[in-house]
Amino acid sequence: MTNVADAAPAPGSSGRARPGLRGLGAATEIDVRLFGMVLALAIILIVFNVIEDGKFLRPINMVTLAVQATSVAILATGMVLIIVSRNIDLSVGSLVGFIAMVYALLMSQWMPDVLGMGSDFPFRWVIALAVGIAVGALFGAVQGFIIAYIGVPSFVVTLGGLLSIRGAVWYLSSGRTVTGLDSTFQLLGGGGRGSIGGTLTWLVGAVGVAAVIFLLYSGRHQRRRFGFQLRPMWAEVLLAVLGCGIILLLAWFANGNYLPPGLATEYAKEHNIPVPPGGLKVSAGFPIPIILLIAITVVMTWLATRRRFGRYVYAYGGNPDAAELAGINTRLTILKTFVLMGVLAALSAAVASARLNGATLDVGNSYELYVIAAAVVGGTSFAGGIGTIPGAVLGAFVMATLSYGLSFIGVNSPGQNVVAGLVLILAVAFDAFNRRRGGGSS
Amino acid sequence: MRIPRLAAVTAVAAIVLAACTSPSGSTGGSASAGASASQGAAACTVAVSWNNFQQPRWAAADQPNIKDVVEAGGGTYIDHDANLDSEQQLTDVDTFISQGANVIIMLAQDQNAILPALQKAKDAGIPVIAYDRLIEDPDILYITFNNAGVGQAEAEALLKKVPEGNYVLIKGDPGDPNASTFLPQGWEAAGLKDAIDSGKITVLNKDGDKWPDNYGTFTDAWSTETAQKNMEAIIDKANADGKKIDAILAENDSTAVGVAQALEGKNYGFPPLSGQDGDPTNLNNVALGKQYVDVWKNANELGKAAGQAALQLCQGKAMADITIDVDASVAPLDGNSPTDFDTPGGNTVKSLILQPTPITAENLGDVINAGWWVTKDDICEGVKAGDPGADACGV
């Protein structure tokens, strides 16, 4: 297995079992850095829970938190590839704002007033999403072309994008807030009805469990096929139990999130269920934006680690000359990363605008900073070539957890910003320290 | 290496963004060059120096009203946009003087940098109206809104509706004195602090006991998204603590939209919620019952007052003798003639201070009938029978 992350699994070839956590990491080949981030996230959650006397770690709160993290997390999966290939995209926030406004205008004005597609027109939300993705891809392609083929530094191009795209949002709406999205589209933002329900949540959990077992099995099969050293069986079992356990735990936890009483009553009416005294408890399960984020994370991880495109992105980031001399079409590769970023901006904008049921002039404002912070906290290095997509998603969750948790315990925005800034520096300092100690040469 | 540069450039970017996206909607000399000047008493040229015409408010409300009043009175209207540039504003005023302006209305970009221009006008014997924003000089006429009155109107409306219970306070950007100081002063003047001290009202989101700093949640950049996130956390926290939110005092409309959306997303119902600005979305929310009150500074009337004052100054009236004729909802508390106002800089200036208008479902009909800058379609979008705005919208 090729590991492109800096925190590569320890070589299984040393043969000797090493004691403690490192030995465990070596045997299971778990990405130690990723594991550390999960641990850090867990500690943060537990600390907030202690401060709040156990009232923090409740399904409803965690669902709110997760949905709040989604827009930034979606973008962070793409930002990893941009930063890995030694570029930066400062325009993502403005692009999210632009596309959010396109969605809002499309569904509240253009579709019903100009195109004659009223609210009963089928699949309006799909059409809107397709338009948004096309707009995102187009902006990404233009910026990517200027960066890759004309050779203007991405910092400059996307800084220009940051300014001009945000300016363009004003022209779309003359600065007005536009509301009134398609009701199905709104489900992309979660909200009261925007969850998949208890049964589907268990189904998603089951699919996850099947995927974990399949991946472990096929990995083992692959190693056996070539006669490579296998993981010890106990490590495989541990991984399977851990992976499946976490997934099922999350599904169970999400199902502890019930529909709000008003909606539960409506649900009861629709399904002819008698409402018991004390109210009906209907599991809401995973919110739709989280399902979207999971899908995006899986697809992006696949692109980054299992496809040529991802391999080229990382190779270019590690050594642009080497990639060029190896015959890789590096310009096209860079262009693709920006197109991908534009598509992700459209998906992020869908969640953000669905949450607002519309768009204001400043949707996505300063997202670029949060997204870059999420990627960097998640282990992406500005030196290029290093960073993982799950890491960036975790980074986004760390930042969102801090922001939500501090809001929850009543710390105001200046305090939140102080903490967010310190965590950013701490995370990178920790990385630098680790790298100097562990890597030797860098 | 990259991070600090990024931060610096982003900061620069924000400034550039603010400066370069301004559409100069109005350019100088759009008026009819005094063709019908003979009609009025003496030819009267009223010049307006905008600091930043990009904000939609000026083009939508202030400018047309000033212009209409001046031209209806036989005067000539000219204006220019300084595009956030203090030096451009000096040039503009020079130009006005050479064009023979009789009265200059200034919206100062910088209250100190404007002083040389003011001096030039005074030297030329031209009276100056400081419009919406104060200029520290004893000889100006200051026409503005009672800004502390906005916060007061917000809190008064909510306190009347919900005199006791759990309040949530949503404040704007912590760097904006309106958010941190002036609006809370208005809340205090309306009796919010007394109600808190007497225990009638409990503020759910506070992180200490110092008024007003520890009360309420700030919203960076007055962002709707941020207000939504903060409100979601506040709702979760209130639910976790088993407390019910009875009213939400939001400082302005952009934050109120975020609050309303958080309430909607969580199916919380809609406790009375305040806002200010009179944005179409928020007036629509008032009609739908998602927002209780929207305090509005009726800039149409402010523009009219300025136009009327300018014409009367042209006729040679002393500032103290001016009388304006504005809608009763905004009429100054001290009457329709200028009164003395002590400025923070130690000057005493003649001033006309208009009142903000609290809009609830009850007087929404007046807003619709007056045909102010929000159309009935915008206000009544999606309003059904039984909604608070049903009567006003005629459904």
Place this chain on the structure above:
Amino acid sequence: MAAEIGAGAPLLEMRNIRVAYGGVHAVDDVSIDLNEGEVVGLVGGNGAGKSTLMKTLSGAKRADSGQILVDGKVQSITNPRDAKALNIECIYQTLALADNVDAPANVFLGREMTSALGDLDDGAMEDATRKVMARLNPNFTRFTQPVRSLSGGQRQAVAIARAVHFNARIMIMDEPTAALGPAETAQVRDLIRQLKNEGIGIFLISHDIHDVFDLSDRISVMYHGRIVDTVKKEDVTADQVLGMIILGKKPDEVTSEEMAELQFGDAPTQ
């Protein structure tokens, strides 16, 4: 040993190659050839044009004019992919490795093995890398580590493995021993002999005159973008080659004064 220059066309011919950077001719009307199983040492001072000439062959740099013939057929090489398609592989002095990915990913960079659906087949690539490494450097075991963590010799082996795996017929080695210790240098020398015996034609760029004499069949000396001369190793002495490198003249054109000066002057240390 060295293949005779036979009746057929040479493996490779470069004819009248010119490359200019701005107004300066880095390579000026150079012609050179290479046979199967032959090592041609390419020597010259800094800026003599050796690396630029080789870049036109590896596709890293386009020649302004001139022809490249492989097996007697004119070929167009405009980028690294063209060169690789002709089984021309270059091992750059910098090794051109992506430090952040592992050895198999580097060996197959740009030519990955994939499944039917286009997914990377990392297992197959690691397997192939293990096989080629078994020939080149049997002690190599760190197949899943980023190559950053490898020693200089191991990195060199990865770079060479890339050329060997893809059945290079023409190999360019730019200073292959410059960054290596004595033991690793000896290893690389053995390797070059082994590749030569397998019939691969090799251009060897080196500052180390001993390397060149030890490994080459013929030696081409470049000076200011031109070929001074191409000589058979057994026809010249190391001093004569040094003379050509420094003075840019063939041995028989060098005056005795110049030769004397060369003897007393500072000999090149590299």
